[in-house]
Every structure is written in structure tokens, then in C-alpha cells.
Amino acid sequence: MRRDEMRPDNGQVARQQPDPARHNGRRPTAAADRPVLPAEPHPPAVPDRPGDVWDQRIAGGLAFLRRRLAGDYEVDEFGFDPELTEAVFHPLLRRLYRDWFRTEVTGLENVPTDGAGLVVGNHSGTVALDALILSTALHHEHPARRYLRLLGADLVFRMPVVSEIARKTGGTMACNPDAERLLRGGELVGVFPEGFKGIGKLYAERYKLQRFGRGGFVSAALRTGTPIIPVAIVGGEEIYPMLADIKPLARLLKLPYFPVTPTFPWLGPLGMVPLPSKWLIEFCPPIPTAHLVDSADDPLVVFNLADQVRETIQQTLHELLERRPDPFGP
Amino acid sequence: MTPGDSSSHPGVVVVTGVSRYLGAHVAARLVTDPRIERVIGIDLREPSPEVAGLLGQVERIRVDAGSVGGLLADLDVDTVVHLALASAPDQQQGGRAAMKEQNVIGTMQMLAACQRAPRLRKLVVRSSTAAYGASFRDPAVFTEETEPREVPRGGFGRDILDIEGYVRGFRRRRPDVTATVLRFAPFIGSTADTTLTRYFSLPVVPTILGRDARLQFLHFDDALEVVHRSVTEDHPGTYNVAGPGVLALSQAIRRAGRLAVPMLEPGLSGAAALARTMGLGRYGLDQVDLLVHGRVVDTTRLEREYGFTPRSTAAAFDDFIRAHHGRSVVTREQLAAAEQLVLDQIRRVRAAVREQP
Numbered sequence: 089m090r091r092d093e094m095r096p097d098n099g100q101v102a103r104q105q106p107d108p109a110r111h112n113g114r115r116p117t118a119a120a121d122r123p124v125l126p127a128e129p130h131p132p133a134v135p136d137r138p139g140d141v142w143d144q145r146i147a148g149g150l151a152f153l154r155r156r157l158a159g160d161y162e163v164d165e166f167g168f169d170p171e172l173t174e175a176v177f178h179p180l181l182r183r184l185y186r187d188w189f190r191t192e193v194t195g196l197e198n199v200p201t202d203g204a205g206l207v208v209g210n211h212s213g214t215v216a217l218d219a220l221i222l223s224t225a226l227h228h229e230h231p232a233r234r235y236l237r238l239l240g241a242d243l244v245f246r247m248p249v250v251s252e253i254a255r256k257t258g259g260t261m262a263c264n265p266d267a268e269r270l271l272r273g274g275e276l277v278g279v280f281p282e283g284f285k286g287i288g289k290l291y292a293e294r295y296k297l298q299r300f301g302r303g304g305f306v307s308a309a310l311r312t313g314t315p316i317i318p319v320a321i322v323g324g325e326e327i328y329p330m331l332a333d334i335k336p337l338a339r340l341l342k343l344p345y346f347p348v349t350p351t352f353p354w355l356g357p358l359g360m361v362p363l364p365s366k367w368l369i370e371f372c373p374p375i376p377t378a379h380l381v382d383s384a385d386d387p388l389v390v391f392n393l394a395d396q397v398r399e400t401i402q403q404t405l406h407e408l409l410e411r412r413p414d415p416f417g418p
Numbered sequence: 419m420t421p422g423d424s425s426s427h428p429g430v431v432v433v434t435g436v437s438r439y440l441g442a443h444v445a446a447r448l449v450t451d452p453r454i455e456r457v458i459g460i461d462l463r464e465p466s467p468e469v470a471g472l473l474g475q476v477e478r479i480r481v482d483a484g485s486v487g488g489l490l491a492d493l494d495v496d497t498v499v500h501l502a503l504a505s506a507p508d509q510q511q512g513g514r515a516a517m518k519e520q521n522v523i524g525t526m527q528m529l530a531a532c533q534r535a536p537r538l539r540k541l542v543v544r545s546s547t548a549a550y551g552a553s554f555r556d557p558a559v560f561t562e563e564t565e566p567r568e569v570p571r572g573g574f575g576r577d578i579l580d581i582e583g584y585v586r587g588f589r590r591r592r593p594d595v596t597a598t599v600l601r602f603a604p605f606i607g608s609t610a611d612t613t614l615t616r617y618f619s620l621p622v623v624p625t626i627l628g629r630d631a632r633l634q635f636l637h638f639d640d641a642l643e644v645v646h647r648s649v650t651e652d653h654p655g656t657y658n659v660a661g662p663g664v665l666a667l668s669q670a671i672r673r674a675g676r677l678a679v680p681m682l683e684p685g686l687s688g689a690a691a692l693a694r695t696m697g698l699g700r701y702g703l704d705q706v707d708l709l710v711h712g713r714v715v716d717t718t719r720l721e722r723e724y725g726f727t728p729r730s731t732a733a734a735f736d737d738f739i740r741a742h743h744g745r746s747v748v749t750r751e752q753l754a755a756a757e758q759l760v761l762d763q764i765r766r767v768r769a770a771v772r773e774q775p
Binding site: 142143146147150151153154156157158159160161163164165166167169242245246247248249250251252255256260261263265266269 | 554555556557558559561564626627628629630632663664665666668669670671672673683712714748750753754756757760761764765768
């Protein structure tokens, strides 16, 4: 399975230990990596106390640091660095996911345990935090701890730093060659067909799905025979409620929109703190496409399927909203 | 066009650019192949001292590209291996103008001569993965069919696009000739001396702030193998030739035991220009673009058609590191020792704290 090659235990690390992520639950860099230490044959300066979890954590952290500084890790052809994602980004996002947004996930059984899948969601929230929370949900809650390979707008890959974080966490440019390559490799790919129309909409239009573009995501799924898994995400719209969009300023800064929220830009950097809304994520039953592989170039089939996905997400959004009467509830 | 030629083995092979590193090695390798009747190396210049030793057995003719035509007909040449490309301007050799003259005009004249050579049946042209250009809207992995989205800023990239354009024209006019275009990733290896190996040999390596390009390398010996197979076997078409797998730039620098110094992109372009005018290095916009965008190609077609997989990018880079190991700034052993030292210190402090009541 290609998916397994992406795991952090590949290559250099694999020689030393079986998958630390699986054996060690949420702390991949801790105890399991300890035997990795090259100087371990020497007796430690302080006799180890069994169950000294801090000692193990420190040793694991140092081993991680050494591996990073020596370049002893693997990245895939898209730039995905599973070790860094697992050890740094996911623990940070998990904080946001669990403690700040109190996210509840349903319908995980609709996401395949292995093999390709195209996860299609609604986009919202001025800043695309929903994509990151969705990938955290899949990695944290799914029994196979799947990585979601996100497809991002070219603006993301134009920006220094942001582009590299996106690549290192498994993202790539939203274009058909990349999407199809990932799907052929058996990856779980995440896409938000609304794009900037979705995240840049005003608070008044919350949870109203925008246009779905040209349906490029459907043709990618059709060409590879990959099931489409619609996902509805509730909670993203309230994190930075966008009250107005200063278009001239956006044009000046070459951004798709310039948001005004209750806290931004008034409070400066403090305005970047997302409001603690309550999040619900529901994965809908997969829409199979294997029988439609020949219709990938038939615009009518593509549009109909895109419409079907859009309708499913919109309906599920309404259902979720009924289950969550108070956006900032417990 | 080659009636009576029953064997598929090449008879007279002409290799261009034998004064350069790649050309000299290819010519020296083809000479030792008993299946090849005769190998002739042609070039404008005398071979550089470091490769002159290789060319002992190779027939050499000093000729400029304009008068190659007569030569091809007189010698009954049936295979031309065109490797005479300069990947970076060399101030001693006339700078960018001379580089373009050699790359573009040289290839044009070479192909014009090939078109009129009646017995020619095979043409192998060196190209580069720079043919894909560099743009923020590029897919992550280029297949041979990917069209460049933007004309590259760097001179070498533009030359490559021109060269491939001429080869396309040649293919149309001489469909009977097996034309192979090899798009090589940057060479690396224990002995290769290229712009990129010199870059990774710097003790402090300038990089671009906020960018960590995905890089692919090709081991020099694998490049020789692929050129050799292109001459002795028939592989019409265009092929990406690169080591499978990817190294991030930061990762490569760390593995080489060097220190990365991130710089702002406009600053680095300026510094590269300055260094070039001062004759310090041969870095240009081609290199800056590679470090901003990275470049990864799909090598499935090569592996399928040639039945050959070059050693991986990581393995090729390891070979380079081993050869240049002495000059590492930070070694693996030092890192391991530092790790152990810090761990011991922390344990000692914790033990001391614990012993106090």
C-alpha cells in the first residue's frame, strides 16, 4: 500500500522501530523511539526508573530533534513530511480541534480504511481553518488514522512559508494532474470546490453553498474511479464572522477579499484568534464512480454528479444546524 | 534510409561536446562497447584538462557546428549523440552570449546537418527537466506531457525550450530517424562537478526564506547508462531521467552537514547576479527558480521503456556526500554526541533535584 509508505516509520526510521504512531497513540515521538539513541549501549548517567515518562519524553524529543537536524527523514514527491506532521502539526491542531472547537464527528464509517477517496466539503470561515480541522478529525478519529491530502488554491503556493507548511503537511496545488496522481496512489484527498467564494463570503450568507466551479474534482474522481465522500462542516462560519469585505484594499494587496470581522482589524493580532464556535462534522455515504470511468469527459455527467454532491452537503448542513441551535454552545 | 543494415547495432557514432564532462565520459564509455564500430568525438574546443585523460581512445575532430554537415555524410554516420550544451554561462568562455550561441545556434546547425545526413538513423539529444519551466501553478510532479506554463526566467531554461522545439521540427522532417530526447535532472555523484554540486559544497548554503524546494538528482553514472542504452537500443520519444524519490532542499543541506542561510528571494537574485559579474560562481536565475519552485518529474516511462531504474535521489546524494564528507560543518556523529550530552545533563539535573528532600 502506498499509504503505508507515507507513514513516518518509513526509511531511516523504519530500521529502528515499528510504527511509533500506532503503538504509542498520541505521543509518537516519546517512548517508542528511545532505543533509537545511538549511544544507548552506555548505561545512562542516572539509573532509569521504570515508568519515568518524562525521561522517555525528553529522550524521544531529543532523538526527534537529532533526526530532523541530520535530515534523517523522508518526504514524498509532493513534499509531504509525515514525521513532522505527526509530531508537530497534528498535536497543535488537536488542541484547537478538541479544546477550542469541541468538535464532534459522525459518519466516519463512510470513509474507507484504505484505498483512495475524494472528500468534498463546504468551505467557510475567512481563513481556511476548516480544511485543517477536517484533516485533524480524520487523523485523530478514523481507526486507520488516515492523512487527508488537501488540495489548495494557487495563492497558497505563491506565499512563502505558507506554501511550505501546506506541502509538508500533505497539501498540493489544486489541479487535476496532482489530484489524479494522489488518488491513483490510494490517498484520501480533500477538496473544497467553492474555493475563495466559500471562505470569503459574508456572515449573512453563512452555510449557503456557493457555486462549485467547473467540477474539476468530479472528473478527477471519475478518471480514477474513486468514490466521492461529501462532508458537511458546521462551525467554521462563526470563527471569523465576516461583516464586510473592503474590495479596494483586497485589490491593492492582491488578495481575493479583505475581511472585516468583529475583532479584525480592530484588535490587531488579537483579532486573529478564532471565536470558539461549536463544530460538527458529518461524513456522508460515499458516491461510487467506478462505473462512470468512461464518462469523465462528458460534461453532463460531471455537472450532475457535482450537483448531487452539492445537494448532499447542503442538506446535511441544514440537519447539522438543527442539531446545534447555539453556535457557541457546549 | 539504411538499406542492408541488418543489425540494429550502431556503426559510426558521433558524440558532440566531448570537451565537457558529460560528453567526454559518454564518448569514453561508448568506445569500450564492442558492438559499436567507431566513435568520433567532435567539439569546438580542446578538452578541459580534467577530462582529457578519458579521451585517449576516442577519435577527436575539432570542428564548428556549421561545418558538421559534410562530416556526417563523409563518415557515413548513423548515430548522433548531441550533448554539447552549456548549463550555465562561463565568464571565461564568453558568458551568456556564448552559452546561447552554443546551445541554441549549435543545436540548430547540428540538426540541420543531421537532416541532410542520408544514413543517419538515430539521434540522441541531451535536454533537461528545466524544460518544464517554473511557475506557482505547476503540478507537483511533471510527466513528459506536461507543458510549461510560463517561459522560464533563466537562460538555460529558455535554451532548452528552443532546443526541444528544433527537435520537434526535426522529427517531423525525418520521421525515419529514431529521435530520443533525454530530460536529465541535475547530475550529482562522487566525481561530477556541476553548479549544484558546488552549491552543496559551500560551507554555508544560501537558501530562500520561506521556500523549501523539492529536488531530484540523477547519479552521473546512471546518466551515462541511459545515454549508452539510448545509443545501443531503440527508444524513440522524450524521457524524464531522474532518480526516483525526493529530497527537500533543507533536508539535503542537513544531510550534507552544511548550514542553510535563508535569504529574501530578491536579495538572492541580486547576490547571484553580483557573484556572477565578479566571476565567483555561475549561479543565475535558473538556479534561483529551482530553489523557489523545486522540480520533480515522473520517471515511469523511462523505467518501463528502458527497463532501468536510476538509483534514487537520496542514494545519489549520499554518494555525493561520501565523496565530500571531509568538508562537513556539522557531522552526524557530532549531532549524536550533542544529543547524548544534553540527555545526560538533563538526567543528572533531574536526579539531583529528586535527591533533595
